Amino acid sequence: MNRNIVLVVDSASALPLEFIEQENIIGAPIICHFKGKDVEDDFGKTLNIKEFYEGLRAGEMPTTSQINVFRFEEIFRPLAEENKSVIYIGLSSGLTGTVDSAKRAVLNIKEEFPQADINVIDSLCASLGLGLLCYLAYEKIKEGKSKEEIISFVENTKMKVNHYFTVDDLNHLKRGGRISSSAAAVGTLLNVKPVLHMDKQGKLAPLMKVRGRKKAIATLAEKFIERTDKKEMQTISIVHGDCLEDALHLEQLCRENGNVEKCLINFEGPTVASHTGAGLVSLYFIAKERE
Incomplete structure (x- = not known):
């Protein structure tokens, strides 16, 4: 395991909570507006998935909000302080502006920590397609691959x-x-x-x-x-x-x-x-x- 590399995964990846709770992984929750409330899609910790689908079948029409720059800064800043190499594999830019928010957050973080090593990858994937890409990237982390090798693998595999x-x-x-x-x-x-x-x-x-x-x-x-x-x-x-x-x-x-x-x-x-x-x-x- 290359323990200096941290993989950041957003909740559009449809990965199970047990995957997100492994070492060197951080889950980034997207906001879901459901039954008149803003709820974090935090891989099932807050919003019961069965309750959510019961709501859908009863006619609820939830909406979502992308992760904003401030929230990404909250995720990235502690990792920059610890000199971690961060790889965020984000939901396709063809569907959302989340990756753009992450890139702007990195620029802000680098004003505080010029040596911050944070890499944002536009996966051009969604759901468990994004999740599969993250799963395979984490396998590379466990194999002890370098940051450069993992980024190259993701970029060469995503399409x-x-x-x-x-x-x-x-x-x-x-x-x-x-x-x-x-x-x-x-x-x-x-x-x-x-x-x-x-x-x-x-x-x-x-x-x-x-x-x-x-x-x-x-x-x-x-x-x-x-x-x-x-x-x-x-x-x-x-x-x-x-x-x-x-x-x-x-x-x-x-x-x-x-x-x-x-x-x-x-x-x-x-x-x-x-x-x-x-x-x-x-x-x-x-x-x-x-x-």
């Missing part, structure tokens, strides 16, 4: 992280401007489910429409089988919006390809689920490039 997902409730995508009101209405009526992905600019983009949820989940596995080498063993990640059985079914479909060594499964946290709703199922894996 290979494939993101595919489907949702059950189209109203949240409609509210976020991902689909039109008419498309949401027709899709709901005809049981049409969108399959979306993260494009090369780090933005969510529609990929195709399929009839029925079962077919949509199968399509995610088909993308994995189509885009990965069966001879190369994979660590994949799956996130779900309070529908674990669907996530386990997707894992089974992927494992049938024979190249899944490890599968990380977790709830989608409030940061992303506020914009996708309950019933989200998404798959993340490493391929040669993104679609």
Whole structure:
């Protein structure tokens, strides 16, 4: 373990609390506005995830606020005082200004501590795609790799992280401007489910429409089988919006390809689920490039 390197991970990564509580990791919570209150999405410590999804199903429409410059300064300053090498891997700039806030915080910190070693990486990833990238980076820290080696690995890997997902409730995508009101209405009526992905600019983009949820989940596995080498063993990640059985079914479909060594499964946290709703199922894996 290279104990001088600290990995900072924000809550858009959908990583479990037990991962964040490991040594040399700091979780940066994004604010979720839920039931009239501002609540930190701190990986499940404050906001009970089951309560959150119950609220979504009851019609709550939460919103989120990016981490601001001041909050990043609070995170980075003690680490600069301890002369730690900091690597923050942030939610895609195609979705939020969080990475920009982090970069401005670093400039402010360096006015106090000119030698501060703080590195901000725009992952161009989201959810457990970002989480998978952080997981793999932490493995490099545990292997004793240098800061430069870890940053190079992340930069060379981030555009290979494939993101595919489907949702059950189209109203949240409609509210976020991902689909039109008419498309949401027709899709709901005809049981049409969108399959979306993260494009090369780090933005969510529609990929195709399929009839029925079962077919949509199968399509995610088909993308994995189509885009990965069966001879190369994979660590994949799956996130779900309070529908674990669907996530386990997707894992089974992927494992049938024979190249899944490890599968990380977790709830989608409030940061992303506020914009996708309950019933989200998404798959993340490493391929040669993104679609």
